[in-house]
Amino acid sequence: MEAATARLGRGKRRKKDKSYGSEERRLAALLLSPAMVVIALVAAYPIGYAVWLSLTEYSLRVPGKWRFAGFDNYTQAFGDSDFWAAVKNTFIFTGISVTLELAIGLGMALAMHAAFKGRGLLRTVVLVPWAVLTVVSAITWRTLFEPNLGLAPTVLGKLGIAENVVWLGQSGYAMAVMVLADVWKTAPFMALLLLAGLQVIPDDVYDAAKVDGATAWQRFRRITLPLLMPAILVALIFRTLDALRIFDLPFVLTGGTNGTSTLSLIAQQQLTTNNLIGYGSALAVLTFVIVMAVSFIYIRTVGGNIKSLAEDT
Amino acid sequence: MMKTPRMLAALVATALFAIAGCGGGGDDSGGTPKAEKATQAKASGNVTWCIGKDTTGAFGTVVDNFNKANPKAKVKLLELPESADDQRRLEIQRLRAKSSECDVLGMDVIWTAEYAAQGWLKDVSDYISQNGDKFIKSTVDTTNYQGKNWAVPFNSNAGFIFYRTDQVQSAPKDWESLYKDAADNNGIVYQGFRYEGLTVDFLELLYSKGGSIVSDDGKKATANSQEVKDVLKFMADGIKDGAAPKAVTTYKEEEARRAFESGNATFMRNWPYAYALDKKSKIGSKFDIATFPGFSGQSGAGVLGGYNLGISAFSKNPSGSLAFIEFATKPDQQQIMATEASLPPVTSATYDSAAVKKAMPFAAELKTAIEQAKPRPVSPVYPQISEAVYNNVYDALQGKASPDEAASKMNDEIQKALETF
Numbered sequence: 011m012e013a014a015t016a017r018l019g020r021g022k023r024r025k026k027d028k029s030y031g032s033e034e035r036r037l038a039a040l041l042l043s044p045a046m047v048v049i050a051l052v053a054a055y056p057i058g059y060a061v062w063l064s065l066t067e068y069s070l071r072v073p074g075k076w077r078f079a080g081f082d083n084y085t086q087a088f089g090d091s092d093f094w095a096a097v098k099n100t101f102i103f104t105g106i107s108v109t110l111e112l113a114i115g116l117g118m119a120l121a122m123h124a125a126f127k128g129r130g131l132l133r134t135v136v137l138v139p140w141a142v143l144t145v146v147s148a149i150t151w152r153t154l155f156e157p158n159l160g161l162a163p164t165v166l167g168k169l170g171i172a173e174n175v176v177w178l179g180q181s182g183y184a185m186a187v188m189v190l191a192d193v194w195k196t197a198p199f200m201a202l203l204l205l206a207g208l209q210v211i212p213d214d215v216y217d218a219a220k221v222d223g224a225t226a227w228q229r230f231r232r233i234t235l236p237l238l239m240p241a242i243l244v245a246l247i248f249r250t251l252d253a254l255r256i257f258d259l260p261f262v263l264t265g266g267t268n269g270t271s272t273l274s275l276i277a278q279q280q281l282t283t284n285n286l287i288g289y290g291s292a293l294a295v296l297t298f299v300i301v302m303a304v305s306f307i308y309i310r311t312v313g314g315n316i317k318s319l320a321e322d323t
Numbered sequence: 324m325m326k327t328p329r330m331l332a333a334l335v336a337t338a339l340f341a342i343a344g345c346g347g348g349g350d351d352s353g354g355t356p357k358a359e360k361a362t363q364a365k366a367s368g369n370v371t372w373c374i375g376k377d378t379t380g381a382f383g384t385v386v387d388n389f390n391k392a393n394p395k396a397k398v399k400l401l402e403l404p405e406s407a408d409d410q411r412r413l414e415i416q417r418l419r420a421k422s423s424e425c426d427v428l429g430m431d432v433i434w435t436a437e438y439a440a441q442g443w444l445k446d447v448s449d450y451i452s453q454n455g456d457k458f459i460k461s462t463v464d465t466t467n468y469q470g471k472n473w474a475v476p477f478n479s480n481a482g483f484i485f486y487r488t489d490q491v492q493s494a495p496k497d498w499e500s501l502y503k504d505a506a507d508n509n510g511i512v513y514q515g516f517r518y519e520g521l522t523v524d525f526l527e528l529l530y531s532k533g534g535s536i537v538s539d540d541g542k543k544a545t546a547n548s549q550e551v552k553d554v555l556k557f558m559a560d561g562i563k564d565g566a567a568p569k570a571v572t573t574y575k576e577e578e579a580r581r582a583f584e585s586g587n588a589t590f591m592r593n594w595p596y597a598y599a600l601d602k603k604s605k606i607g608s609k610f611d612i613a614t615f616p617g618f619s620g621q622s623g624a625g626v627l628g629g630y631n632l633g634i635s636a637f638s639k640n641p642s643g644s645l646a647f648i649e650f651a652t653k654p655d656q657q658q659i660m661a662t663e664a665s666l667p668p669v670t671s672a673t674y675d676s677a678a679v680k681k682a683m684p685f686a687a688e689l690k691t692a693i694e695q696a697k698p699r700p701v702s703p704v705y706p707q708i709s710e711a712v713y714n715n716v717y718d719a720l721q722g723k724a725s726p727d728e729a730a731s732k733m734n735d736e737i738q739k740a741l742e743t744f
Contacts, residue, residue: 157570179573
């Protein structure tokens with residue numbers, strides 16, 4: 011009945027909508043304009059300026075030196091093995107750490123979702139690592155893995171594991187510590203996002219499944235996972251983009267040595283340590299482009315999956 | 324060239340950081356070193372002194388002493404972070420923006436040429452030519468760039484070999500026997516991490532072999548030499564043969580000090596600050612210090628550290644600034660710095676004072692070490708030269724490059740850095 015009226019009135023209303031809407035839209039634009047100006051100043055302008063700087067040869071090493079360089083900085087970056095090493099390290103770090111965080115975070119979320127005594131306390135305690143500043147936790151991890159004196163190599167050495175390994179001074183091991191520090195810190199964040207997703211799944215769906223004789227695994231696989239997918243996607247995007255821009259962990263833990271240099275780290279080093287404004291900006295822009303590309307791919311592929319999943323159920 | 328967005332540069336830098344995880348933007352100062360002189364010292368007006376964190380309170384004492392003695396002037400201490408890299412970054416940010424906030428700049432000796440070349444400092448040659456003989460000569464050399472003096476020495480530094488008297492009878496006479504003793508006992512720890520400290524440790528060995536990385540005129544890289552290759556091989560073999568633990572590649576000063584104090588090392592290369600702390604540790608009665616040995620047949624050589632005080636080119640009160648610098652580098656104030664903060668004085672006379680000898684029982688050795696120490700290459704591109712050194716030394720220590728490869732790459736990178744200026 012309702013649908014029919016709507017269909018009937020459509021032609022007439024659309025015209026009305028248009029004139030009414032344009033006035034509304036004008037007001038909306040007017041109200042939004044101060045915010046837009048602020049965004050243009052603090053976001054669009056700096057991005058544009060960084061892109062502009064990346065097209066110049068501009069170095070504070072040489073007073074007054076400036077020239078338009080076109081894509082020279084980018085050519086230099088693509089021919090620089092340090093750049094490719096940083097790309098590789100950044101993706102290895104992101105891939106491993108985000109996967110582990112998703113698995114552990116999901117486990118934590120499911121555990122915290124179950125009803126038991128002291129649940130509120132647990133939810134609070136679990137968030138402690140997330141609340142610690144990354145730099146502070148990185149320094150803690152560095153101390154833990156300090157050769158000879160650190161707790162980790164001492165205990166592991168006693169157990170006969172990784173004896174004579176200098177954790178932060180060897181390729182592979184250094185990356186492992188970096189991943190560990192990141193997972194420790196951000197798995198609770200992942201868990202919190204997923205927990206929020208779990209809580210909106212209505213109980214009656216599970217009740218109905220139970221009546222139908224679905225096993226716990228079937229309920230997880232057929233109900234929890236599909237309905238949790240949007241929350242997982244959001245959590246994944248958050249974590250992946252953060253991980254791709256990782257800076258503080260390698261900065262504190264290893265200074266980018268032994269296969270842990272990341273894109274943000276090399277851009278920062280070129281900009282502030284080496285004072286190569288043009289080249290550093292090019293690296294920053296490349297980081298930005300990579301992050302944008304990854305988030306685009308994410309939304310395209312995983313976003314599509316969600317739709318089809320939603321249609322299946 | 325764009326002019327309008329200059330004012331927004333600072334704002335932009337912050338936003339950039341948020342977007343791509345880094346900072347940038349800024350202002351170029353332009354031109355060759357300005358020869359604007361600061362000659363008159365007049366203790367009046369406001370002066371802001373920017374220097375690294377006053378961890379011991381000694382800087383504050385000197386400022387108070389000055390303000391008490393000069394009622395017409397007021398010096399304010401502006402503390403920068405503890406890490407030298409952060410200090411340099413913050414000073415350069417201010418200087419790039421032509422900020423007059425800092426009148427007197429505390430600079431690591433290796434930044435002086437860079438600041439001077441950028442036109443960020445006032446020429447204090449006249450002051451040095453009148454008062455230079457008060458200072459230890461090697462410390463004055465660090466203030467010189469292109470024949471002029473751009474700063475006044477404030478404190479100096481030189482490394483030492485710390486050794487366990489319960490494991491070796493005396494300080495080894497040359498580097499070869501030191502490494503052999505180290506391999507037979509618990510090893511030597513030094514600053515092997517990829518940073519400025521590794522450049523210093525490498526140069527100490529190289530200088531005592533008579534090698535160099537940059538020609539005397541500062542125009543050509545000289546690192547592709549037999550001496551550089553020999554030293555790289557010596558250091559890499561040291562790790563391979565167990566004279567130094569693999570872990571030194573993660574050590575800065577503090578890590579080395581902790582390893583030595585925990586009893587895990589027979590030798591340590593470190594700065595004098597570690598002495599007082601080591602004395603309080605469990606090995607306090609079991610170690611002694613010595614100046615660097617040389618390679619067999621050659622004499623030892625240190626590398627000069629320390630800080631200089633310069634006057635910002637953008638200072639509104641250069642005469643007041645010079646008056647304060649004059650005060651802070653007087654022997655009595657230098658003595659406060661030595662006794663309260665363990666900062667090695669730059670004035671020769673201070674080393675003879677009883678109070679200094681009591682606070683630094685190694686004062687005589689320290690003075691000798693500073694007199695004999697050589698400066699690191701004086702160049703406006705020193706940070707890039709050092710980067711070329713520590714990156715390649717690190718690769719050699721890690722076994723990622725052979726000594727020959729590392730030496731040749733180091734040479735190319737230094738040459739490239741020199742040519743950018």
